[in-house]
Amino acid sequence: MAEPILEVRNISKSYAGVQALRDVSMSVAPGEVRCLVGENGSGKSTLIKTIGGAVVADAGEIVIGGTSFGSSVHPVEAIRHGIQIIYQDLSLFPNLSVAENISLNGMIEQSRRLANWKEMRRIAQDTLDQLDENIDVDMPLDHCSMAQRQIVAISRALTQGAKLIIMDEPTSAITAEDVSRLFKTVRQLNAQGVAMVFVSHKLDEVFEIADTVTVLRDGQKVGDYPAQELDEDKLTFLMSGQNLEFKPFTFDPEAEGAPLLLETRALSLRDQFSDVDLKIYGGEVVGLTGLVGSGRTELALSLFGLNPADHGEILVDGKPVKITGPQDAKRYGISYLPEDRHGQGLFEDQTIADNVVVTVIDRLREFLGLVDNRKREGVWRQWIERLRVKTPSAQNMVSTLSGGNQQRVVLAKWLAPEPRVFILDGPTIGVDVVSKARIHDVVQELARSGIGVLVISDEVTEIMQVCSRALVMQEGRIVAEFKDLQSVDGSEISKVIAREENAEVVS
Amino acid sequence: MIDVNKTGRKLLQRHETYLVLLILVFSAIIANASDAFLTSGNLLSVLRGGSGIGILAVAFFVALIGGGIDISFPAIAISGQYIAIRTMLALQLDSIGIAFLISITVGIVFGLINAFFITRFRIQAMIVTLATSSLFHGALLEFVGTDSVNVGRLPTSITDFGRMTVFQFQTAEGPQGLSIFVGILAVVVLATWFLLQHTMLGRGIYAIGGDAEGAKRAGFNVTRIQYFIFGYVGFLSGIMGIIHVALIRYAHPANIVGDNTLLRVIAAVILGGTSITGGRGTLTGTMLGVLLIVLVDRHLIMLGVPPAWTNFFVGVVIVVGVVATHLRMKFEKHRRGELTVERAH
Numbered sequence: 001m002a003e004p005i006l007e008v009r010n011i012s013k014s015y016a017g018v019q020a021l022r023d024v025s026m027s028v029a030p031g032e033v034r035c036l037v038g039e040n041g042s043g044k045s046t047l048i049k050t051i052g053g054a055v056v057a058d059a060g061e062i063v064i065g066g067t068s069f070g071s072s073v074h075p076v077e078a079i080r081h082g083i084q085i086i087y088q089d090l091s092l093f094p095n096l097s098v099a100e101n102i103s104l105n106g107m108i109e110q111s112r113r114l115a116n117w118k119e120m121r122r123i124a125q126d127t128l129d130q131l132d133e134n135i136d137v138d139m140p141l142d143h144c145s146m147a148q149r150q151i152v153a154i155s156r157a158l159t160q161g162a163k164l165i166i167m168d169e170p171t172s173a174i175t176a177e178d179v180s181r182l183f184k185t186v187r188q189l190n191a192q193g194v195a196m197v198f199v200s201h202k203l204d205e206v207f208e209i210a211d212t213v214t215v216l217r218d219g220q221k222v223g224d225y226p227a228q229e230l231d232e233d234k235l236t237f238l239m240s241g242q243n244l245e246f247k248p249f250t251f252d253p254e255a256e257g258a259p260l261l262l263e264t265r266a267l268s269l270r271d272q273f274s275d276v277d278l279k280i281y282g283g284e285v286v287g288l289t290g291l292v293g294s295g296r297t298e299l300a301l302s303l304f305g306l307n308p309a310d311h312g313e314i315l316v317d318g319k320p321v322k323i324t325g326p327q328d329a330k331r332y333g334i335s336y337l338p339e340d341r342h343g344q345g346l347f348e349d350q351t352i353a354d355n356v357v358v359t360v361i362d363r364l365r366e367f368l369g370l371v372d373n374r375k376r377e378g379v380w381r382q383w384i385e386r387l388r389v390k391t392p393s394a395q396n397m398v399s400t401l402s403g404g405n406q407q408r409v410v411l412a413k414w415l416a417p418e419p420r421v422f423i424l425d426g427p428t429i430g431v432d433v434v435s436k437a438r439i440h441d442v443v444q445e446l447a448r449s450g451i452g453v454l455v456i457s458d459e460v461t462e463i464m465q466v467c468s469r470a471l472v473m474q475e476g477r478i479v480a481e482f483k484d485l486q487s488v489d490g491s492e493i494s495k496v497i498a499r500e501e502n503a504e505v506v507s
Numbered sequence: 508m509i510d511v512n513k514t515g516r517k518l519l520q521r522h523e524t525y526l527v528l529l530i531l532v533f534s535a536i537i538a539n540a541s542d543a544f545l546t547s548g549n550l551l552s553v554l555r556g557g558s559g560i561g562i563l564a565v566a567f568f569v570a571l572i573g574g575g576i577d578i579s580f581p582a583i584a585i586s587g588q589y590i591a592i593r594t595m596l597a598l599q600l601d602s603i604g605i606a607f608l609i610s611i612t613v614g615i616v617f618g619l620i621n622a623f624f625i626t627r628f629r630i631q632a633m634i635v636t637l638a639t640s641s642l643f644h645g646a647l648l649e650f651v652g653t654d655s656v657n658v659g660r661l662p663t664s665i666t667d668f669g670r671m672t673v674f675q676f677q678t679a680e681g682p683q684g685l686s687i688f689v690g691i692l693a694v695v696v697l698a699t700w701f702l703l704q705h706t707m708l709g710r711g712i713y714a715i716g717g718d719a720e721g722a723k724r725a726g727f728n729v730t731r732i733q734y735f736i737f738g739y740v741g742f743l744s745g746i747m748g749i750i751h752v753a754l755i756r757y758a759h760p761a762n763i764v765g766d767n768t769l770l771r772v773i774a775a776v777i778l779g780g781t782s783i784t785g786g787r788g789t790l791t792g793t794m795l796g797v798l799l800i801v802l803v804d805r806h807l808i809m810l811g812v813p814p815a816w817t818n819f820f821v822g823v824v825i826v827v828g829v830v831a832t833h834l835r836m837k838f839e840k841h842r843r844g845e846l847t848v849e850r851a852h
Contacts, residue, residue, distance in 0.1 A: 076726075091724050095717035095786035100710065107707060108726040115710045 003066060005030050005164050005195050006051065006083065011060035011071070013046055020046040021057070022219045028164060031190045034197045035206045035227070038216035039239055039432045040404040041390075044199050047216070048166050052085040053078045065163065079109075082163030086170070090153045092141055099124040099137040101152050106159045127155040131185050147178035154185065158194075165189070166197040171205055172430055175292075183209050201432050203232050215239055240434040249444050250486055251468040253281035260318065261452040262303070262334070262421045267312035272298040273476035276312070280421055280452040285443060287467035287485075288456045290497055295476040296456050297339060300423050303454075304336035305329040330359075335419035337410055339426040339456075346398050346410055353380040353394040356412045383412035387442060404435030411442060422446060425456045440466045460490045460497070472496045522780035522835070526795040529828075533802060541809040547678050551685060557801035558688035559747045559754060561794065563772045564779075565699050566743035568793045571776060572703070573736045574716040574785030575632030578769060579621060580744040582640040585763040586647045587613040588748030592656055592665070592758045601662040603749075611745035617643055618741020622734040632737070640764075647760050655759040661752070669753035688750050695743065700790050712736060716786030767818065774821070775800045778828040799824070 004027040013021040021043045028034050038044050049055035051062065053075035062069045064081040092101050099117075102124040107115070124137040133151050141149065150170055157165050171179045186196050186209060200206050206213060207227055215222040215238045222238050236244055251258075258281040268274040273295035280286055290296045301307035303314070305323040313320050316332045323329050329336070346355055357364065357379050364379070366372040380394055387408040391401060398409055407427070414422065424443065428436040443466055447453050457463055463470050464485055470493060472480040480496045482488050518524050537544045563580050570577040587610030594609055595601065617639070624635045658666065672684025703709035711732045714722040723729050752758045779796030781788025803824050807817050 091718070091721040093714050093717035093721060093786075096710075096713060104710060104714065105725045112707050115705050115707050117705075 004028055004063075005065055007061075007063040008047070008051060009061040009063070011047070011050055011057045011062070013050060013055065013057045019219050021050070024060075024216070024219075024221045026214055026221070026224075028195050028197060030163065030195055031193045032195045033186060033190060033209055033211050034195070035210035035213045036197055036199045036216065037201075037203075037206060037213060037235065037239060039434045042216040042239070043219040044216055045168070046219075048085055048168065048197070048199060051078070051083060051166065054085075079160060082161055083166070084157035084160060084162040084164070085166045086150075086153045086157060086168065088168050088170075088172070090149055092149055092153060092156075094140075094142040096141060097137065098135055098139050098141060098144065098148075098152055101141050102127055102137075102155045103159055105156055109160065123159055124155065127158050130158070131155065131188060133185070145178075147174045147181065150174065150182060151185065154189075158189075162194060164195045164197065166199070168199045169201065169430070170198065171200065171202055179205060201430070203235055203433065206235070207231075217241060236433050239432070244434065244437045246437075246465055247444070248464075248486055249285055249447070249466065249468050250484070251284045251447065252484075253284055256283060258283045261316065263315040263318070264303070265313040265315070267299075267302065267309045267314065269298065269302060269307065269309045269311075272307070273302075273473070276478055278471070278478070280454055282420070282450045282452050283447055284469060285447045285453045285455060285467045287463035287470035288454060288473065289458065289460065289463055289470065289493070290473035292458075294473040296473050297425055298476075299473070300336065300425050300454070300456055303329070303421075303423060304334060306336075330417060333418075333420035335359075335414040335417060335422050337414050337422070337424040337427060339429065346406060346413070348399040349397055351395050352384070352389065352391060352398055352401070352409055353377075355398050355409050356380040356383050356394075356416055359413055360416045379416055380412075383416055387412050387415075388438065404431045404438075407431050407435065407439065408442075411439070415446070419451065421452045421454070423454045423456070426458070427455065428457075428459075428462060436462075460493050463493065464490050474499060523789065523792050523795055525831070525835075526779070526792065526799060530795065530799050530802065533799070537802075537806045537809050540811070541806075544806065544809060546680070547683055548680055551683060553801060553805060554689045555686035556754065556805065557797060558686070558692040559750045560768065560771055560775065560801060561692045561797045562695055562743050562747045562750065563768065564775045564793050564797045565695055565790070566740040566747075567772050567776050568779070568781055568788065568790065569699060569703070569712065570632065570736055570740050571781050571783070571785060572716045572788055573712040573733065574719060575625065575733070575736065576783075577621065577632050577636045577737060577740050578773075579617070579636035579640040579643065580740055580747075580772070581764045581768050582643040582647075583614050583617045583741050583744040584748040584751065584768075585760060586617060586643050586748075587611065587745040588752050588763075589647060589758055589760045590651055591749065592661070592752060593651055595662050596656065596660065601664045603664045603668045606662070606665060606668075606749050607746065610748045611742055614741035614743070614745025614748070615738050616741070618738040618744075619734060621741070622737035625737065626730045626733050644760075644764055651760070653760055655757065658756040661756060661758065665749075665753050666756055668749075669756060688754065691746065691750065695746070696790060696794060703790070708732065708735060713786055718786075767821075771800050771804065771821070774825045774828075778825065799828075 007027045009025050011021050011024045012019070024043070024047060036044050036047070046055055050057050053073045056072040058071070060071050062071070062073050064073065064078065064083060067081060069077065096104070099121045103120040106123070107120070121137050128135055128137070128151070131151065131154070135144065135148050135151065141152065144152065154165065170182060174182070189196065198206070198209065207230065210227040213225050213227055213230060213235065215225065215235070217239060233243070260279055261282050262280040264276055264278045267276040267278070276299060288296050288300070298307055302309045303323065305325045305328050308324045314323055315321065321328070321332055323332070347358070353376070357376050360379060361371065364371045364375045384394055389401070389408045389412065390405050398406060401409065427443070428439055431439065443453055443455065455463070455466055467485060470482040470485055471478050472493065482493060534544070543549055563584065566580050567577065590613050591606045591609035595606060621632070621636055621639055624630060624639070625632050668687070671687040673687050673690040675682060675684040703712060711722065711727040714725065714727055715729055715732060719729060751763060755762070775796035776793050777783065777796070778799060779788065779792035779794070781793060800821065803821055804817065807820050808814060812820060
């Protein structure tokens with residue numbers, strides 16, 4: 001075997017008493033694709049930051065291309081020795097051109113004084129050609145799609161002589177089609193001897209691209225496994241240390257005599273969706289899926305009053321109501337869990353407890369309008385326990401939590417008002433399998449308690465696992481309904497979403 | 508080979524195109540109302556009178572591209588000017604070179620003081636420069652004085668400088684020339700353009716305005732670049748200070764800070780299409796913005812608008828221009844297919 005391009009030996013790191021990494025070793029060979037998997041908080045980020053020099057380990061050794069750097073490597077040294085880390089935000093400049101984004105870093109490293117545009121364009125063009133990518137190098141980066149931006153980030157890494165590129169969750173922000181393009185690029189790079197490390201949550205992708213899978217759990221390495229020897233159940237078990245069971249959910253509102261909680265009749269909003277007839281019964285989990293731009297999120301926002309419809313009716317308990325703002329929606333018992341939990345879901349620099357109670361603050365007031373602290377504590381205790389938020393103290397800032405735990409706090413926040421209809425938009429985006437399974441359990445438990453749940457998701461498997469009934473949107477209309485998800489195959493739904501089948505499907 | 512269609516479409520996407528149209532429409536209206544507008548004397552005077560604002564606009568533009576709103580340039584310009592004039596009078600020095608040397612030195616020192624607070628304590632440039640504006644101007648009044656210096660007492664090198672031209676020609680109205688102020692503005696614009704477009708320092712300024720954290724990760728020395736940016740603002744403000752006194756032939760420590768200079772400069776740069784959040788904008792746009800503001804400012808009176816209403820109409824132009832820019836950007840985004848659902852907070 002060739003000499004490894006990177007070796008980390010017995011790395012340990014703790015933050016404020018929490019052991020983030022314990023005695024972790026890993027070795028990556030040239031031209032290899034390695035996947036680094038683990039639950040949120042298992043130490044993946046800490047490990048890649050240690051390799052890139054952004055975090056200083058407490059103990060251990062980092063060896064890059066045969067050169068030992070002791071327990072910590074300076075970021076510039078890591079780059080000089082061919083290590084490139086592409087974080088999720090990509091660190092690109094939206095206001096500069098593709099050419100500049102690709103070639104600036106290399107020019108800075110050479111301490112250039114003048115910006116040679118011809119040379120920058122040529123370097124960018126050559127690198128893109130090498131990857132068989134056709135992107136206009138003069139285009140401003142903010143005109144590029146997410147997938148193109150990733151290619152730009154990879155190209156930039158290559159111009160700096162990358163021998164190992166580490167990508168942090170590269171597939172969570174791009175479509176399935178773009179993922180396969182990205183993988184094609186990755187294979188090309190491997191053929192040229194460049195090694196890749198993927199940090200990923202999505203197991204099916206891990207199997208598609210990886211040679212070897214390194215699993216971390218609670219800061220310790222579980223082991224390295226050849227990808228062919230693993231399947232989803234096995235990997236899930238390795239990551240979580242337990243077997244997760246997938247429990248399908250069935251519910252027939254008519255047979256159960258369930259109450260009709262929310263109904264829309266010919267609900268429309270110009271340019272976004274039209275003639276939407278939707279029914280949500282107490283006790284069911286309705287899935288709503290469709291491509292980005294099909295109108296699903298816009299529809300959900302309308303039901304919550306953030307994007308009021310201009311035609312049609314909304315009925316709550318059979319009575320027509322007007323919902324023109326979130327306050328109306330709240331009054332009628334409708335809660336909405338937003339897609340973008342950082343932007344809309346959480347106050348990250350406030351405590352976990354405050355985030356949970358913010359939606360019910362009106363109810364916690366005693367006379368004089370002050371907040372009753374005992375009631376307040378009752379609310380957050382109840383929800384933190386019910387949703388099993390993992391934290392030493394509810395008085396910690398939300399930003400100290402891992403992604404999966406943050407998502408549970410968002411859930412708690414919107415469940416605290418005790419809604420009757422709960423809309424979840426992309427509830428498991430960016431969370432690992434284990435957290436995902438727990439969130440699915442919570443959703444089904446909510447439905448069993450009589451709440452009507454609407455889940456919006458891109459993933460057909462998620463819809464199949466968590467919902468009892470599913471709707472598909474296309475260009476602003478509901479085009480198909482699957483009444484009994486146990487009797488359909490996921491691929492049928494995928495076909496309707498991709499518009500390969502265009503009929504009014506009712507099963 | 509030039510694809511006419513493609514070139515046309517690109518032109519329509521450019522902010523500058525609309526500014527040129529706006530300037531032409533406005534000029535046509537004034538020309539129609541008054542014969543005095545389209546005379547070489549008037550146009551040369553517009554350029555001469557607008558050069559100072561133009562230099563300050565370049566300064567504000569550079570800071571804004573780097574992501575900082577520097578509003579201390581009026582205080583710096585008047586400090587440089589007044590300290591230079593009083594020093595020259597006190598020491599009996601009469602040379603335009605010395606005037607510029609003193610004013611520019613004061614400007615750079617004050618700019619670096621801004622940079623110190625901005626980089627050392629990581630405070631927003633607008634907050635720092637709001638405070639230092641008051642500090643610089645207060646110190647000027649306290650330590651240098653409050654006397655006005657009128658044309659009789661001004662060093663003759665200053666008044667001579669005000670009459671210098673870079674280019675003369677004969678007209679029916681007699682000999683005329685392009686003021687040296689315009690020449691200086693042209694040099695400043697060209698040098699700044701070269702700096703921003705063709706040096707790594709300039710690309711660093713754009714990079715910081717796009718994403719300061721990213722610029723740091725890419726290897727730019729963000730602190731050093733910020734020292735440069737605010738030092739450069741001070742440098743240009745120092746130049747403008749001397750041009751201003753040579754133009755109005757009267758030095759008083761309340762000049763520049765006491766009139767509408769700050770507002771006019773900010774308006775010109777924003778109208779020019781520079782993003783208030785940094786990283787985006789062109790010098791061409793900025794210069795067109797300056798031209799529009801200066802034209803409106805000086806010629807409303809030819810349209811019969813009473814002087815007391817001038818501010819009001821400049822305000823109208825700013826509001827219309829800024830709203831139009833915003834709508835155009837939104838339309839562009841929509842065309843690119845980005846979700847435009849307005850979300851409540």
